[in-house]
């Protein structure tokens with residue numbers, strides 16, 4: 122009886138999603154070098170991967186991963202605080218801290234785990250969180266787990282952030298300002314300098330999620346390094362699963378903060394460490410990023426070639442959204458591009474706000490200029506208003 126009810130519950134929820142064109146489907150996809158994919162036997166050039174530098178198929182990265190797997194085995198075997206802390210973690214954490222100009226860093230199992238682990242370690246029910254309304258789910262979920270007061274500020278709106286700080290800051294003990302630095306679905310950049318100044322002025326701390334900036338902006342060092350002087354961001358979060366072509370998340374911060382996180386972040390303490398092969402891949406990828414500043418400029422150049430070609434506002438990052446509003450239109454556009462040999466997954470609510478379903482185009486150093494120009498030609502007819 123109860124099983125039947127459970128299945129009915131699932132069926133009902135799925136039917137509701139289906140009626141709104143919001144049901145999702147896993148498709149078997151084999152990723153190859155040069156942004157090529159084989160999806161259900163169709164060869165497609167992908168403009169949907171976050172492998173911005175093509176490092177997930179880079180020979181040196183693969184070799185480093187295989188070597189570490191041979192040496193340390195396929196799994197870490199336990200939480201890092203028990204026996205899972207193989208020697209490669211120290212190398213990776215030092216390299217990340219150097220790259221981000223902080224004392225130290227902590228590597229987590231994924232970017233999502235970093236987000237939901239770090240925020241509630243630092244912030245509690247008496248505290249205030251101001252968060253950009255379009256921030257990633259891991260930041261919003263992390264904020265909820267604190268039990269503190271959460272106020273959304275309008276997307277990239279410094280004046281609104283300041284107004285909220287003026288009205289609410291003094292009622293709370295601690296205050297955290299949270300933003301993505303490159304917005305994953307918009308491709309635009311947060312006003313990090315201004316937010317950093319506001320955080321300092323109102324006795325708060327800025328936390329940025331640079332998932333889409335690492336390897337792409339600031340000579341590969343990320344969004345905090347695009348200006349002459351690094352921006353003061355005491356909590357710099359990121360992921361190794363995008364431009365670094367590996368997997369895992371991290372937070373770069375001071376010694377005291379990283380020490381506390383290693384002691385108290387639940388998604389660090391109560392989960393198995395990343396496998397050595399994955400950590401070795403990330404180390405090699407960061408090494409390639411550091412020695413190849415030119416490579417790191419290519420994703421944005423490719424994105425700008427696309428926006429210039431189509432007369433769209435010039436890309437600021439490797440991500441260009443094409444807003445088509447309804448899930449139906451986004452799905453149809455994705456299918457039409459697929460027929461022309463391009464893979465661009467439709468992004469629908471709740472990943473993006475209602476009424477803003479879109480194609481999210483992600484550009485990579487692995488794309489040739491020819492790939493981008495052909496993709497732009499295929500996209501052109503879809504930009505015409507209905």
Ligand SMILES: Cc1ncc(COP(=O)(O)O)c(C=O)c1O
Nearest residue numbers: 231232233257305332360362369
């Ligand atoms: C902005 C942002 N933050 C965090 C994450 C999560 O990172 P990960 O895929 O390593 O869990 C993602 C990726 O999905 C992201 O786009």
